[in-house]
Amino acid sequence: MALIRTLSVLLMLLFTASAIAGGIEVREFDDPVTEKRYRDLTASMRCPLCENQAIDDSDAPISGDMRERVYLLLQDGQSDIEIIDHMVQRFGDYILYNPRLENRTYLLWGLPIGLIFVGMLVVVLMVRARRNASAKALSAEERARLDALINRERSS
Amino acid sequence: MFIKMIPEIGHFALVIALLMAIVQAIMPLAGAATRRPLWMAYGRPMAAGQFFFVAIAYICLTTSYMLDDFSVANVANNSNSLLPWYYKFSAVWGNHEGSVLLWSLMLAGWGYAASVFSGDLPRDMVARVQGIMGMVCVGFLLFILMTSNPFERLLPNMPQDGADLNPLLQDFGLIVHPPMLYMGYVGFSVVFAFAIAALLGGRLDAAWTRWARPWTNLAWAFLTVGIALGSWWAYYELGWGGWWFWDPVENASLLPWLTGTALMHSLAVTEKRGSFKSWSVLLAISTFSLSLLGTFLVRSGVLTSVHAFANDPSRGFFILMLLTITVTLSLLVFALRAPRVSHKVGFNWLSRDSLLLINNILLVIMTVTVLLGTVYPLILDSMGLGKISVGPPYFNALFVPLTVIMCVFMGLGPVARWKSMPAGELVRKLWLAGAASLVLGAAMPLLYGGEWNLWVSLGIISALWIVLPIVRDLFDKTRHASSFLAGLRKLSLAYWGIVLGHVGIAVTIVGVAIVSNYNIERNVRMSPGTTVEVAGYQFTMTELTNRRGPNFLADTSIIHVQRGETGRSFIMRPEKRLYLATGMPMTQVALRPGLFRDLYVAMGEDLEDGSYAMRVQYKPFVRWLWLGGLLMSFGGILAVVDKRYRRVTARKSAPADAAQASSKEATV
């Protein structure tokens, strides 16, 4: 009985959800493309006040101001780059979730791409080495020497 | 009297556990090094005793919560006499100190389990495993006792009542998510201990792989569920319908998951083919190290994250020391003891070996990418190069293509044979699956959304390309059985583990691709009588009411939802609540979950003309994200319970059985 009660409490919990009231603004857009740009821009800018939240997701007053500004600049016909510059000028590179490619971020973008090439190289080299390994079988003498080596390794 | 002493008993139990852990860390290792069975025999009772005493400490803390003992600082800061019992119970791990205690409890539990279920391993191997586990336990118990004591008292000025658990944590998610996640993190410590023990003993043979595999799968299954639960919790509680934010805390859980996944696959190669031995060991070390690194990143305050624990540099310093000692020592052992000569096991361009090699390399690249993006702001900052942020756009831009590449090889993997797979045979087996995936995947966005979408197509093609070859393989494998079903029953559980794991990934990919691209979100102004149509659903606000809850006031909108003109209708009730105690306004989201779509209504600002700003969302296939996670972890568990792991003891005494089992392995 107690178990059933526990389970029903847990089940009830499953269907409730709560969050602190957020900035839900009703905005009119001329066309869906602008609306999409608005969404992408506000999703890729970080709230300067709150911990790690995009401005579209944050209810800090400053995020509301920034959303408003993005909206106004879009209505004003500015390009995404202009809008981003406008914000960075005031709040710094910190607010960009998509860091710009510059001296200090070359490694950030370059390393993963470089690793893909390194990875391809490793696969090619390894498989080529192993293919040869499978091609020539070891002679009995070689096998004995190898076993001796491995054993020495283990006991060391 | 006794009840009043509970926190002190808990504290004392932790000290005893620490002493036992120290003995466990020293004696078995010394015994194994000097070949003294008596010293080695210390391991198991110490592991048991340590588990017992950490459990007592844990029970004491939970009791303090249950009894509302606000003289305990931890309880006073994180609980309240009005909190329901199940939240008091889980509030224990809703804070830094308690969660580290839970972590230690699990660590001791895994350590004990490892010593119980290691019956027929060589004695010195068991002793070394216990010794390593003991060392890790010493680290964490010291961490608790020196920097994060949950039993600290607020005497003589104890508060009348507790400060309450953060309302966002008063949720089912808190009850299930952290324990699962920690089970995963901590579980990898056992694998780590096996790896180091094998290095120390110079015994990197098939036996250690055979023993490490089930532990890896089990830890991985827990971690998978933990991550899926975390994402689900964020979705309905925190994120306005978002389910993954690439937040440092999320990345911290993803990193060991990625290397853990690589480890599972590499161990498969090591066990079946005897290659990748050192590599598996390195992955085992990396996985546990990344769990520790995640702990450091989350609890030291070096990164801003949405899930901030109360940060304290002294804690950060301690974990950093723990991390540095663990990683440096184990890498040192690795460098000195990794086999110098490994006889190269040959395989061809097309073989399961080479595909698993590619899998591992891709997973490592993914790991490095996520790690780099997570710590890059920190590194730039400590070099004085300014503050930048690395967020979702960066991770998506790199992770999504890497996943697609991975899927190309994932389709081939389970079908390919070890050592060598003739290209002709592979093409003959898979051309149909490949063509079907391409056609269906390319057509899917047209049928579903009316216009073509590259990312949806790639997602569906990837998912089908993972699933269809497995389906084909199932038919091939059951060809000789009397019926398809009879054939399915004959397949080993480990094989079903592979199937479920891969199908789970495919299901998650479908969810990600569809919900990311076909999610519809509308912010609208609504007042009673307003109707809004979103994705074929009519949302009509019929009424705006007020109600008084137990500890809050709420504005409730009653939304009548109807599918199409004549479809099923139901009511959704989003609320705006004002919590009286804290004065905190909260939005109570209304969710209507479904296998193929979720409806999500949130109530925003009062627009002061009798209407409210409302956010209405239609999220197709979002449940598939977590469904896939559950399938994956179920697959992991099936692989653990496969009988060839359970019956290792029997195998020793019955060579016939062993021969049978290994011939079956060859087919898997």
Add this chain to the structure above:
Amino acid sequence: MTRRLLLLLLPVGFIGIALFLYQGLGINPSDRDSALMAREFPAFEASTLRDANRRVDQSLLTGEVTLVNIWGEWCPACKQEMPQLLALADHNIRMVGVNYRDTREKGLEFLSEFGDPFEVNIFDPDGSLGFDLGVYGAPETFWSMPTVLFAITIKATYRLKMSANASCRR
């Protein structure tokens, strides 16, 4: 043997990473310099808090070294920092206040209660000057230099400001 040496690079490399992490421990990730450091004071036009008819603009700040403090009645840390500002004003430092996201009544009430070290207070009810200054919370303080150059930010009250983060969800 070379393989062993190469493998030894792994622990050495990790120690390098750990040093970065150690250095990171001493850094507060939320402690950031203003993006307007060493730049011109943004152009603005606004009325003053005390006199709705008096218009001021950026020329207010071109004459001499000036401390610009952004404050609001709603901001608890501003109240705590006011005595320090009053003490600075006693040393003949020119100060200009920006009354940020506030109402005239409440702003004046604040000044009469906690004192007014400012030569003039710029009234910025919608936070537009604050926005151009890259302000995302109060209090915030800038130094404006006489010619063109602008701005160091004083973050003494940083901790207090962050404690006012209640508006952040999660």
